[in-house]
Structures are given as structure tokens and as C-alpha cells.
Amino acid sequence: MYRGRRLRILENIRELTRETRVSKKSLIYPMFIEEGSGIVKEIPSMPGQFRYSTDTMIDKLKDVLSWGVTSVMFFGIPKEKDEVGSGAYDPHGIVQEALRIAKKEVPEITYIGDVCMCEYTSHGHCGIACEHTVDNDKTLPLLCKTAVTQVEAGADMVAPSDMMDGRIEAIREALDEAGYYNTPIMSYAAKYASAFYGPFRDAAGSDGFKGDRKSYQMDYHNRRQAVMEAVSDIEEGADIIMVKPALAYLDIIRELKDITDVPVAAYSVSGEYSMIKMGAKAGVIDEKEIIAETAISIFRAGADILITYFAKEIAEMIDRGEIG
Ligand code: PBG
Numbered sequence: 158m159y160r161g162r163r164l165r166i167l168e169n170i171r172e173l174t175r176e177t178r179v180s181k182k183s184l185i186y187p188m189f190i191e192e193g194s195g196i197v198k199e200i201p202s203m204p205g206q207f208r209y210s211t212d213t214m215i216d217k218l219k220d221v222l223s224w225g226v227t228s229v230m231f232f233g234i235p236k237e238k239d240e241v242g243s244g245a246y247d248p249h250g251i252v253q254e255a256l257r258i259a260k261k262e263v264p265e266i267t268y269i270g271d272v273c274m275c276e277y278t279s280h281g282h283c284g285i286a287c288e289h290t291v292d293n294d295k296t297l298p299l300l301c302k303t304a305v306t307q308v309e310a311g312a313d314m315v316a317p318s319d320m321m322d323g324r325i326e327a328i329r330e331a332l333d334e335a336g337y338y339n340t341p342i343m344s345y346a347a348k349y350a351s352a353f354y355g356p357f358r359d360a361a362g363s364d365g366f367k368g369d370r371k372s373y374q375m376d377y378h379n380r381r382q383a384v385m386e387a388v389s390d391i392e393e394g395a396d397i398i399m400v401k402p403a404l405a406y407l408d409i410i411r412e413l414k415d416i417t418d419v420p421v422a423a424y425s426v427s428g429e430y431s432m433i434k435m436g437a438k439a440g441v442i443d444e445k446e447i448i449a450e451t452a453i454s455i456f457r458a459g460a461d462i463l464i465t466y467f468a469k470e471i472a473e474m475i476d477r478g479e480i481g
Contacts, residue, residue, distance in 0.1 A: 177457045179471070179481040181225040185269065185422070186468035189360050190214055190255040191234040202356035203427055204434050206466055208234060211251075211258050218263040224472040230269040230316065230464060231255055234362045235277055241285060242277035246302035250277075253310035260311035269343065270307035272300055272317040272328070281366030283319040283373065290372040293321045300324050301331035308337045316399070318345040320373040329394035343422060344395035347383035347409050350374035353402040353428030360427060383409045384416060391419055397462065402426040404451055407458040414459030422462035423455045430466040445470065449480050 164174045189200070189208045196210035209217055221229060233251035235244035244250045252270055259268055274296070275283045284296030296319065304315045317324050325344050332340055350371045358366060375382060387398045398417065400410045401424035414421045429451070437444035448467045455463055465471065475481045
């Protein structure tokens with residue numbers, strides 16, 4: 158008889174024989190920075206998450222550091238949007254300014270810039286709009302400019318989330334040419350067109366966006382296509398690949414982990430966060446237990462890095478020895 162229970166009877170032995178270990182150093186906390194001052198605005202669709210301005214974000218960054226979390230990703234919310242999303246690549250755009258200040262005030266943190274145009278375009282698409290879609294090749298130079306200005310401003314890493322083809326090669330070349338050959342690129346390699354981004358649209362001020370992103374983000378019926386995306390991004394120079402969303406895509410995380418050798422990140426997105434928050438508010442699930450179980454499932458699937466709005470809760474559970 159296989160007596161699997163031998164390793165389950167005592168808590169110490171259960172902990173001793175765990176197959177998945179987690180560290181606070183594997184977490185990235187996403188933050189929304191809005192142009193203006195004195196802003197600490199709760200995001201209605203994401204209770205517990207806030208928009209900050211560059212002055213109020215400093216205390217929040219110190220908080221993040223006090224949780225033991227040392228990586229942060231910035232999304233920007235500009236005052237003005239236009240057809241070409243010029244706020245994304247403005248050397249004094251909101252993310253660039255936030256990076257400059259954050260790097261100076263809280264230099265212990267690693268800052269990752271989200272490279273995309275959707276928060277900055279009036280039409281809400283992730284690049285230069287044309288007819289019903291986005292013009293891939295016209296968007297590439299703007300993504301390059303966005304990445305270079307972010308790194309100039311202090312970004313330690315850039316994370317392109319636009320899903321244009323050939324962007325990793327273009328951005329790698331642009332960074333190298335600017336002398337930033339040591340700056341890593343974390344590619345949103347397998348990013349699916351997903352309803353799980355719903356609450357983010359509210360958070361990032363693109364709630365007016367009416368269309369969909371199915372002509373550039375991936376179709377969730379596909380797994381082998383994720384392999385193609387990941388392999389081509391790695392060939393183009395991606396240092397880290399990402400799967401997004403996380404929870405409904407654990408098979409993709411495992412697949413990419415098995416067939417590649419670069420670190421695999423998973424982005425547990427706004428919808429995953431809000432479902433747990435709202436479910437807990439309604440009293441139908443235990444918030445802490447569900448956060449722990451879902452986070453561990455993502456690491457168990459093969460993620461090396463977890464981008465999560467629950468960074469604080471996960472860090473606290475690690476500190477208390479409840480997970481990991
Ligand atoms: C695009 C971007 C999105 C998210 C991160 N980057 C939204 C989208 O593609 O529609 C979603 C993140 C989340 O839902 O938490 N710049």
C-alpha cells in the first residue's frame with residue numbers, strides 16, 4: 158500500500174516535504190501613478206488598491222519595502238491622451254517622472270516600466286490605430302522610445318505589454334544603441350485577450366475603451382501559439398517571459414516553464430484580484446486562504462516570479478510561516 162499519509166500526519170513533516178517554496182523576493186507589486194499631486198484615490202473596481210501621484214507614492218513605496226517586497230511595476234495615468242499616445246514616450250511623461258523621483262527617494266526598490274500605449278491613446282488601443290486594429294510597424298518605434306525614455310529616467314527593467322510582433326527585437330536594439338545593454342526586458346510573451354483585465358481598465362483610466370484587443374492579444378483557445386510567442390520573444394532577446402493572466406492559464410505557465418530556460422513570470426491580473434476581494438466581501442470565501450492557495454498554485458505551475466496586487470498579503474503569510 159502507498160502510505161501517502163506518512164508525510165501528512167505531522168505539520169513539521171508536511172512543511173519539510175513541501176514541493177513548492179516561495180520567497181518575497183519573487184513578488185512584483187504593480188502600482189498606478191496618476192499625473193497631479195496629493196492623490197490617494199481608491200480604485201472602485203479594485204478595493205484596497207489606489208492611484209497615487211508622484212508625491213504620495215513615496216510613502217507607499219516605503220511601505221512596500223517594509224513588507225520585504227523589492228520589485229515594483231509602474232503604470233501611468235496621464236492628464237491628457239491623444240491619437241498617438243505621446244504621453245507614453247514623453248521624456249517627462251508620468252511614468253518617467255515617477256521613475257525619476259522613485260529612484261531617488263527609494264533606491265532600494267527595482268523599478269519596472271510597463272511599456273504600452275493604451276493608457277495614453279485617446280482611442281484606448283495599445284498602439285497606433287488603423288481601421289479596426291493597430292498598425293504593428295508604425296507602433297514599434299514609439300514603443301522603443303517609450304522603453305528608452307523609461308530607462309533614461311531610471312527604470313531597472315522594461316516590460317512591453319502591447320503584443321506587437323517584433324517588439325522585443327526592436328526594443329532590445331534601441332536600448333543597446335542608447336547604451337542600456339545591461340537593462341533586462343521582461344516580455345509579456347503570452348498575453349491573452351482576457352475579460353480578467355476588466356477592473357484594470359477602470360484603474361488605468363481606459364474605462365472608455367469600447368473595442369477589444371483580439372487582433373493583437375492571444376486567443377484563449379490556443380496553447381501551442383503561446384510556445385511560438387515565447388520562443389520568438391526569447392530569440393529576439395527577452396530575458397524573462399511572462400504569462401498573463403495567471404489563474405486561468407496555469408497550463409501555459411507549465412508549458413513555457415518546461416520548454417524554455419529563461420525565468421517565467423506570471424501576472425495575476427486585476428480580475429483575479431477583484432474576484433477574490435468581492436467574493437470575500439460577500440462572505441462566500443475565506444480571503445486569506447484563497448490568496449494563499451491561488452498564489453501557490455501559480456508557483457507550483459512553474460512561475461519563478463509572481464506579479465500580484467496581493468503582494469502585501471502574500472509577504473505577511475510568508476513572514477508568519479503560513480506558506481512557503
Ligand atoms: C496593457 C495592460 C493591461 C494590463 C496590463 N497592461 C490591460 C490590457 O491589456 O487591456 C492588465 C493588468 C491587469 O488587469 O491587472 N497596457
